[in-house]
Amino acid sequence: MQSTHLREHNLSAVLRALQAAGEPTSRAGLASLTRLTKPTVSKLVEELIGAGLISEGDPISAGAGRPMVPLRPAAGTLLAIGLEIAADHVSCLGVDLTGSELSRRTVYGRAASAEEAIARAAQLVREVRADAPDLPVVGVVAAVPGRISPDGRLVLSAPNLDWTDVPLVEGLRTHLAPEAGDIVALNDNRLSVLTEIDRRPGESFLYVRGSTGVGGAVVLEGSVLEGTHGWAGELGHTVVEPGGLTCRCGRRGCLEAYISYHALVEQAGLGPEVRIEDLVDELSRSSSRTEVIGVIGRSLGLAIANALNILDLSTVVLSGYLAPIAEEITPVVRETVTAHALAAEAGPISIERSDTTPDPALRGAARAALQPVFDAPGAWISRAATPAGRTA
Amino acid sequence: MQSTHLREHNLSAVLRALQAAGEPTSRAGLASLTRLTKPTVSKLVEELIGAGLISEGDPISAGAGRPMVPLRPAAGTLLAIGLEIAADHVSCLGVDLTGSELSRRTVYGRAASAEEAIARAAQLVREVRADAPDLPVVGVVAAVPGRISPDGRLVLSAPNLDWTDVPLVEGLRTHLAPEAGDIVALNDNRLSVLTEIDRRPGESFLYVRGSTGVGGAVVLEGSVLEGTHGWAGELGHTVVEPGGLTCRCGRRGCLEAYISYHALVEQAGLGPEVRIEDLVDELSRSSSRTEVIGVIGRSLGLAIANALNILDLSTVVLSGYLAPIAEEITPVVRETVTAHALAAEAGPISIERSDTTPDPALRGAARAALQPVFDAPGAWISRAATPAGRTA
Structure with a gap:
C-alpha cells in the first residue's frame, strides 16, 4: 500500500510541476522542481509518456553535453x-x-x-x-x-x-x-477566479464578478477562501442599504438588488431577453448613464469597503461585466472605498480590471x-488513449 | 550553523509541545508529540530544565515499569x-x-x-x-x-x-x-482573541469584542487572519447605515457610531467618566433599555451578517462588554443575521458568549x-534565573 500511495503521490507531483511550470521542462528541471531524484523522475516520466499524459518534444542542443528533451502535458489525449x-x-x-x-x-x-x-x-x-x-x-x-x-x-x-x-x-x-x-x-x-489566480500567483485580493448576479471570491496568498460551506466571498448579498430594494433572493438592500443584470436591465428600460454585452453597450449610450454609473459605483464601493475592513486587503479585481465598465465606475468606487476602508489609511487601494478571457x-x-488527472494520474494511466510515444 | 539552527528548532518544538499539551507530560509523551527521538528529547529537556524553562514534578508510578516524570513549563523563573x-x-x-x-x-x-x-x-x-x-x-x-x-x-x-x-x-x-x-x-x-482560540482549538469563528470601540478578529481553523496590514476583522468600521451618524473616526455610518462605549454613554445620558461595567448596569435598568438593545442588536446583526457573507462562517463569539449583555441582545442580533446571512440557509448561525476572563x-x-521564549528558547538558556534542578 505504502509504495502504491508513494508512486501515485510522485506521479502527481511530476505532472503538477509540469503544469505549474507553464513551459516545456526537462527531466532534470522536473527533478529540481519536485525534489525527487533524477532516476525516479525519469521512471515516472516514462510511465506518464506511455499513458499519453506527457509528451516529449524534439531534443534541444545547448552547446556541449547531452541535448535537453522538453516535456509538456500531452495534447489531444484526454x-x-x-x-x-x-x-x-x-x-x-x-x-x-x-x-x-x-x-x-x-x-x-x-x-x-x-x-x-x-x-x-x-x-x-x-x-x-x-x-x-x-x-x-x-x-x-x-x-x-x-x-x-x-x-x-x-x-x-x-x-x-x-x-x-x-x-x-x-x-x-x-x-x-x-x-x-x-x-x-x-x-x-x-x-472564474481560477484564471485570475493564474495571472497573480501568490497574491491576495478581493475578486468581484458581475454576471447575472454579482459574486466574488476572497483570495489569500493564491488560495481561494472556502468558508464553512464553500460560500465565502458572496459579496452580492451583503447589505448596502438597510431596508432598501428587494433583491431576487427575497432579502432587502442586497448589493445585487442595485447592480445585478436584472437591476440594470430595469434601470436601462430594456426587455428581459437582452444579453449582458448589449446591456453594457446600452447603458454606456443611455442618457441616465451618469446616474447609473453613480448607483453602481456607490453601492459596489460600499460593499467592497465593508469586505476590505473585514479582510484587510488592498487589491480589488473587477471582472465579468464589471471589467468592460471598470474605467467608468472606478472613480466612484474608489471614492466610496477610500472614504470607508481603513486600509486606505495605509496607502491607496488598488482597483484593477481583470484581463481574463470573456x-x-x-x-x-x-x-x-x-x-x-493532476491529482491522481495513476488512475488515468490505464485509460488514456495514446498508447505510447512521442507526440510533439 | 545548521546544527545551531536545528537545536533551536528542536528546543522550541519541545517547549511549544509542552505548552500546547496543557498538562504535565513525560519525556516519552514529548517525543511522541514532537516526533523527535526519545534520546534527543531527553537531551533537550535537560537543557531546558537547567535553564529554568521546564520543571520536573515528582515521579508517578503507574503499575509496572519505570515511573513517569511529569514535566511542565517552569513557574517563577521569567x-x-x-x-x-x-x-x-x-x-x-x-x-x-x-x-x-x-x-x-x-x-x-x-x-x-x-x-x-x-x-x-x-x-x-x-x-x-x-x-x-x-x-x-x-x-x-x-x-x-x-x-x-x-x-x-x-x-x-x-x-x-x-x-x-x-x-x-x-x-x-x-x-x-x-x-x-x-x-x-x-x-x-x-x-483578546488568543484566549478564545485556546478554548476552541482549530475552530473557525468571527470574534466580536465591545470595549471602548467595537472590534473583532477573524479566526480560520485556529489562526487569526492577519490581512495586509494586520488589521483584518475591523468590524467596528463597517458601514451599517450609509450616510448615518458620524463616528469618532470621522466616517459616517460605522457600526461604532451606534454601539461603541461613547455612543452608549450618550444614549444612556451619562457623564464621560462612567466605567463600562457601570454603563452596562445603567443600560439594563434604563427605561429606554428595549430601544437601546434594539439599536445594538440590529446594527451589530447587520455588520455580522455582512461579515459572514464574505467569510462564510457559522459561529460568532461575542466578547468584551457584549458578553454580559449577550443574552439580551442575541435575539435581535440573531433575527438580523438570519435575515441576511446566506449561511443561515444551511443551518442556524451559532451566536455564543465568550467565557473568557474579564x-x-x-x-x-x-x-x-x-x-x-517559546519561539527561541536558546536565547533564554543563558539568561534564566534558576540555575538548575527540580522546582516542583
Missing part, C-alpha cells in the same frame, strides 16, 4: 468538459490536458425551466463529446450562479436562474451515458474538470 | 509583562512561563494626553517589575484599541483614545530601563509577551 449555466445562455467547452480548446458550443436565451436548462446543457455535452469521440472523458464540471451543496450535486439556490434545490448532477446523469465521467457543480465565481467561469469549469 | 491601554484605564500584568499571574496593577480614569497615558503605563510596568525583581524580563506587549504600524512601534490611529500617530514604543522606552526587554504594541482585539486583552498581551 477530454475534460466545462459547462456554464447562466441566466441568458448555456455554454460547453471541451479541453485537453494542455487546457487547449477542442470544442465549444453555446445556446443563447433563457430556459423556461431548470429541466429545460439541464436538457440543453446535456445536449451540448453530447455534442462536445462527439467532436472528440476517441478520447477518454475525465469528467464534467458545471459552473452555476448560485450556492451549491458541499458535495457538488445539488444547486441549493440560484436566484438569477430561479432555481431552488435543483438536483443538477442527477438531472445531467439521466441525459448522459456513464462514460461522461464524474459530474460536479461548482459556483461560477469560484471557478468566459472565465466556463474556462475555470473546464480547468477544474481536468484536476482529477 | 517575567513577561502585558499592558492594556484603554480609554478608561491602564492595566499591567506580569506572568511567568506558566501564564500564572505574578503581579497586577490598574489605574482608572481617562488620561489627559497620550504622554500622560504612556507615563502611567510605564509607571505600572516599573511597579510590576519591582514585584519580581530577580526574574529576567522577556519583554512588554501593549494592547491598544487601534491600528498599529506593522512593526508594532507606532499607534497610527486609536479614535477612542484620541490618538493619531503616537510613537508608543519610543515613549515607553524613554521611561523604562533597557532591561524591560523588547516592547511591542498590538491591537487589543487581536490579543480582561482578555491584558491576558493576551502577557501571553504574547511570553512568545519569544
Whole structure:
C-alpha cells in the first residue's frame, strides 16, 4: 500500500510541476522542481509518456553535453468538459490536458425551466463529446450562479436562474451515458477566479464578478477562501442599504438588488431577453448613464469597503461585466472605498480590471474538470488513449 | 550553523509541545508529540530544565515499569509583562512561563494626553517589575484599541483614545530601563482573541469584542487572519447605515457610531467618566433599555451578517462588554443575521458568549509577551534565573 500511495503521490507531483511550470521542462528541471531524484523522475516520466499524459518534444542542443528533451502535458489525449449555466445562455467547452480548446458550443436565451436548462446543457455535452469521440472523458464540471451543496450535486439556490434545490448532477446523469465521467457543480465565481489566480500567483485580493448576479471570491496568498460551506466571498448579498430594494433572493438592500443584470436591465428600460454585452453597450449610450454609473459605483464601493475592513486587503479585481465598465465606475468606487476602508489609511487601494478571457467561469469549469488527472494520474494511466510515444 | 539552527528548532518544538499539551507530560509523551527521538528529547529537556524553562514534578508510578516524570513549563523563573491601554484605564500584568499571574496593577480614569497615558503605563510596568525583581524580563506587549504600524512601534490611529500617530514604543522606552526587554504594541482585539482560540482549538469563528470601540478578529481553523496590514476583522468600521451618524473616526455610518462605549454613554445620558461595567448596569435598568438593545442588536446583526457573507462562517463569539449583555441582545442580533446571512440557509448561525476572563486583552498581551521564549528558547538558556534542578 505504502509504495502504491508513494508512486501515485510522485506521479502527481511530476505532472503538477509540469503544469505549474507553464513551459516545456526537462527531466532534470522536473527533478529540481519536485525534489525527487533524477532516476525516479525519469521512471515516472516514462510511465506518464506511455499513458499519453506527457509528451516529449524534439531534443534541444545547448552547446556541449547531452541535448535537453522538453516535456509538456500531452495534447489531444484526454477530454475534460466545462459547462456554464447562466441566466441568458448555456455554454460547453471541451479541453485537453494542455487546457487547449477542442470544442465549444453555446445556446443563447433563457430556459423556461431548470429541466429545460439541464436538457440543453446535456445536449451540448453530447455534442462536445462527439467532436472528440476517441478520447477518454475525465469528467464534467458545471459552473452555476448560485450556492451549491458541499458535495457538488445539488444547486441549493440560484436566484438569477430561479432555481431552488435543483438536483443538477442527477438531472445531467439521466441525459448522459456513464462514460461522461464524474459530474460536479461548482459556483461560477469560484471557478472564474481560477484564471485570475493564474495571472497573480501568490497574491491576495478581493475578486468581484458581475454576471447575472454579482459574486466574488476572497483570495489569500493564491488560495481561494472556502468558508464553512464553500460560500465565502458572496459579496452580492451583503447589505448596502438597510431596508432598501428587494433583491431576487427575497432579502432587502442586497448589493445585487442595485447592480445585478436584472437591476440594470430595469434601470436601462430594456426587455428581459437582452444579453449582458448589449446591456453594457446600452447603458454606456443611455442618457441616465451618469446616474447609473453613480448607483453602481456607490453601492459596489460600499460593499467592497465593508469586505476590505473585514479582510484587510488592498487589491480589488473587477471582472465579468464589471471589467468592460471598470474605467467608468472606478472613480466612484474608489471614492466610496477610500472614504470607508481603513486600509486606505495605509496607502491607496488598488482597483484593477481583470484581463481574463470573456468566459472565465466556463474556462475555470473546464480547468477544474481536468484536476482529477493532476491529482491522481495513476488512475488515468490505464485509460488514456495514446498508447505510447512521442507526440510533439 | 545548521546544527545551531536545528537545536533551536528542536528546543522550541519541545517547549511549544509542552505548552500546547496543557498538562504535565513525560519525556516519552514529548517525543511522541514532537516526533523527535526519545534520546534527543531527553537531551533537550535537560537543557531546558537547567535553564529554568521546564520543571520536573515528582515521579508517578503507574503499575509496572519505570515511573513517569511529569514535566511542565517552569513557574517563577521569567517575567513577561502585558499592558492594556484603554480609554478608561491602564492595566499591567506580569506572568511567568506558566501564564500564572505574578503581579497586577490598574489605574482608572481617562488620561489627559497620550504622554500622560504612556507615563502611567510605564509607571505600572516599573511597579510590576519591582514585584519580581530577580526574574529576567522577556519583554512588554501593549494592547491598544487601534491600528498599529506593522512593526508594532507606532499607534497610527486609536479614535477612542484620541490618538493619531503616537510613537508608543519610543515613549515607553524613554521611561523604562533597557532591561524591560523588547516592547511591542498590538491591537487589543487581536490579543483578546488568543484566549478564545485556546478554548476552541482549530475552530473557525468571527470574534466580536465591545470595549471602548467595537472590534473583532477573524479566526480560520485556529489562526487569526492577519490581512495586509494586520488589521483584518475591523468590524467596528463597517458601514451599517450609509450616510448615518458620524463616528469618532470621522466616517459616517460605522457600526461604532451606534454601539461603541461613547455612543452608549450618550444614549444612556451619562457623564464621560462612567466605567463600562457601570454603563452596562445603567443600560439594563434604563427605561429606554428595549430601544437601546434594539439599536445594538440590529446594527451589530447587520455588520455580522455582512461579515459572514464574505467569510462564510457559522459561529460568532461575542466578547468584551457584549458578553454580559449577550443574552439580551442575541435575539435581535440573531433575527438580523438570519435575515441576511446566506449561511443561515444551511443551518442556524451559532451566536455564543465568550467565557473568557474579564480582561482578555491584558491576558493576551502577557501571553504574547511570553512568545519569544517559546519561539527561541536558546536565547533564554543563558539568561534564566534558576540555575538548575527540580522546582516542583
